[in-house]
Amino acid sequence: MSPSKPGSPGILRSHWRDYASVAPFFLLFAAFGLVPLLYALYLSTQSWDGIGEPESVGLDQWTRLFHTPDVLTAAGNTALIFLLGQIPVVVGALLAAVILSQARLKFRALYQTAFFLPQVTSVVAVTIVFQSLFADKYGFVNNILDTLGLPAQDWLTDPWKMRAVIAMMVIWRGFGYFLILFMAGISAIDRSLGEAAQLDGAGPVRVFRSITLPLLAPTMIFVTLTGAIAGMQIFTEPQVLFGGSGGPNNGGLTMMLLQYEYLGGIGSSGTVQLVKPDLGFAAVIGWVIFTALVLLALANNRLLRKSFGGR
Amino acid sequence: MTDHPRPRVRAHLRPGRIAGHGVLALGVLVFAFPFYWLLVIATNSTSDILAGPPRLLPGTHFLDNFEKVTAGSEFVRAFANSVVLTAGSSALQLLLAALAGYVFAKRRFPGRGALFSALLVTLIIPTGVSIVPSYQIYSGLGWTNTFLPLVVPNAVTAFGVFWMRQAAEANVPDELVDAARMDGAGFLRTFWSVALPCMRPALVAFGIFQVMWTWNDYLWPLLVLNRPENFTLPVALQQLTGSYGPTDYSVVMAGTLVATLPLLVLFLILRRTVLLNASDGALKG
Missing domain, CATH: 1.10.3720.10 (MetI-like)
Structure with missing residues (x-):
């Protein structure tokens, strides 16, 4: 359009509106994305409780990762909660998507709406509701168990049950998203493939196993990796469920929650101090989470590009 | 999606369809339950809930409860x-x-x-x-x-x-x-x-x-x-x-x-x- 060469002052004059329109993103990303990252690298060489003078400690904070038992606990919990939630939600949403994708099914929109509804709720609200459902005394679930003559369960004190309750919240909120994604994946599969197989005498299970499932592989990879990206950042559920801590025996301690604990109660009041605040160590934990997220996103990108042919 | 003619093979899926609706309806009930529970607790008074037998129906105390919130x-x-x-x-x-x-x-x-x-x-x-x-x-x-x-x-x-x-x-x-x-x-x-x-x-x-x-x-x-x-x-x-x-x-x-x-x-x-x-x-x- 403009005859001016790159680098000549004429470009800025004739295109300044274009540059000004796209500039806010880059400026904000630099200021609030890149600068904090680099600053975190510097902080990771310091020991600082946030009040006194920071003290330079070299790489001590990084080696501390390996001899702080809480780190392993948090990383393990984060992974376990992800798996406990991801596997049932993938299987369940896939099953529901296959049923919902049948031609001329009645009430399709109604089902979709009902399953998607939890997605609209805030995690804090969901956690409060689940806290009451699974409470030891007067909780709905234990009441039911009691009525059935079964022993009440310590849902919010036993580490495995705590993780299961958190996973159930993740499932409840995420199911609708997964369902929609699987339905989109199924509708992209050529219907005539399944019909041809059926004419050849293949039953519905066979059609599902040999046609639907393999062709849904890209969708599966996508939901798993985006699920892992969300799972890596899980924070609100345990934080609200256990009042700012990882709960009994740190059974609900996640990586984000651990980082939060090392801030020493920055932010909302009423948090008990669980560890000696150290912003340097918190920065290291932040970098670990950051690195894991970048790796997951890179894997996601690469696999998506492979399966969708550079779309 | 529904325009082109379906081969008749689909007819044998009918019972499967009913089972499908059963599974979905059960799922919807389970997924809707936390919303219902929220409604039940928010509209009953805490003392009624604690006095037990468990309340399973919405009550009439929502405004009292909300007043306490505000x-x-x-x-x-x-x-x-x-x-x-x-x-x-x-x-x-x-x-x-x-x-x-x-x-x-x-x-x-x-x-x-x-x-x-x-x-x-x-x-x-x-x-x-x-x-x-x-x-x-x-x-x-x-x-x-x-x-x-x-x-x-x-x-x-x-x-x-x-x-x-x-x-x-x-x-x-x-x-x-x-x-x-x-x-x-x-x-x-x-x-x-x-x-x-x-x-x-x-x-x-x-x-x-x-x-x-x-x-x-x-x-x-x-x-x-x-x-x-x-x-x-x-x-x-x-x-x-x-x-x-x-x-x-x-x-x-x-x-x-x-x-x-x-x-x-x-x-x-x-x-x-x-x-x-x-x-x-x-x-x-």
């Missing part, structure tokens, strides 16, 4: 804060993302390709997970106890620009843009009166998701808002659970119900748009 905390203020923050932040995001998306899709300028590639690269870089430095920066700028840390860093996101560029590419005809220029419309005028109306469906979809995310955002409001008069709803709710102890459910649930209702209603009104665009929204990751 008496014991700045809940109404938090509600207003959430409305203002969500509306303001979402409007800003839509406007800036649409402008940048339109420019990337429809304007030609040196460096356009390189800049857009750079923007795509930033999609995989998570911001805000390293809490400490971001917090230090906000407090250094004097932004704690204001909405600025919640609005400014996210005023325009790579995800939003990407989504809006796709929308502009697909829905804004070049002829229309050219015609506007011939008629003497300037840059902003073309964007506002020609491009934006064409991008409306995508704007609505992106807007709903943005409203959902902002309304429910918890981590950063928790970190930067320390005064009750600044709280957003999620933070106010979390405080309610703390101050009433874990067993005064009715009061907490009454607040939770009120905080949840607006988005439920919004979703039910706009559910077609949300469901159609959910797979785009999920790309955010």
Whole structure:
């Protein structure tokens, strides 16, 4: 359009509106994305409780990762909660998507709406509701168990049950998203493939196993990796469920929650101090989470590009 | 999808269909139950619930419960804060993302390709997970106890620009843009009166998701808002659970119900748009 060469002052004059329109993103990303990252690298060489003078400690904070038992606990919990939630939600949403994708099914929109509804709720609200459902005394679930003559369960004190309750919240909120994604994946599969197989005498299970499932592989990879990206950042559920801590025996301690604990109660009041605040160590934990997220996103990108042919 | 003739083989699936409805209906019941439970607890009084036998039907004490919520905390203020923050932040995001998306899709300028590639690269870089430095920066700028840390860093996101560029590419005809220029419309005028109306469906979809995310955002409001008069709803709710102890459910649930209702209603009104665009929204990751 403009005859001016790159680098000549004429470009800025004739295109300044274009540059000004796209500039806010880059400026904000630099200021609030890149600068904090680099600053975190510097902080990771310091020991600082946030009040006194920071003290330079070299790489001590990084080696501390390996001899702080809480780190392993948090990383393990984060992974376990992800798996406990991801596997049932993938299987369940896939099953529901296959049923919902049948031609001329009645009430399709109604089902979709009902399953998607939890997605609209805030995690804090969901956690409060689940806290009451699974409470030891007067909780709905234990009441039911009691009525059935079964022993009440310590849902919010036993580490495995705590993780299961958190996973159930993740499932409840995420199911609708997964369902929609699987339905989109199924509708992209050529219907005539399944019909041809059926004419050849293949039953519905066979059609599902040999046609639907393999062709849904890209969708599966996508939901798993985006699920892992969300799972890596899980924070609100345990934080609200256990009042700012990882709960009994740190059974609900996640990586984000651990980082939060090392801030020493920055932010909302009423948090008990669980560890000696150290912003340097918190920065290291932040970098670990950051690195894991970048790796997951890179894997996601690469696999998506492979399966969708550079779309 | 349903137009072309079905072979008759499908007939043997009939019993399967009924079983399918059974599975789905059971699923819907399970998924709807937490909402029902929220309603039951929020409308019964705590003493009735604790006196047991377990209450399983909605009661008539909602207003009493909600009165306790508003008496014991700045809940109404938090509600207003959430409305203002969500509306303001979402409007800003839509406007800036649409402008940048339109420019990337429809304007030609040196460096356009390189800049857009750079923007795509930033999609995989998570911001805000390293809490400490971001917090230090906000407090250094004097932004704690204001909405600025919640609005400014996210005023325009790579995800939003990407989504809006796709929308502009697909829905804004070049002829229309050219015609506007011939008629003497300037840059902003073309964007506002020609491009934006064409991008409306995508704007609505992106807007709903943005409203959902902002309304429910918890981590950063928790970190930067320390005064009750600044709280957003999620933070106010979390405080309610703390101050009433874990067993005064009715009061907490009454607040939770009120905080949840607006988005439920919004979703039910706009559910077609949300469901159609959910797979785009999920790309955010």
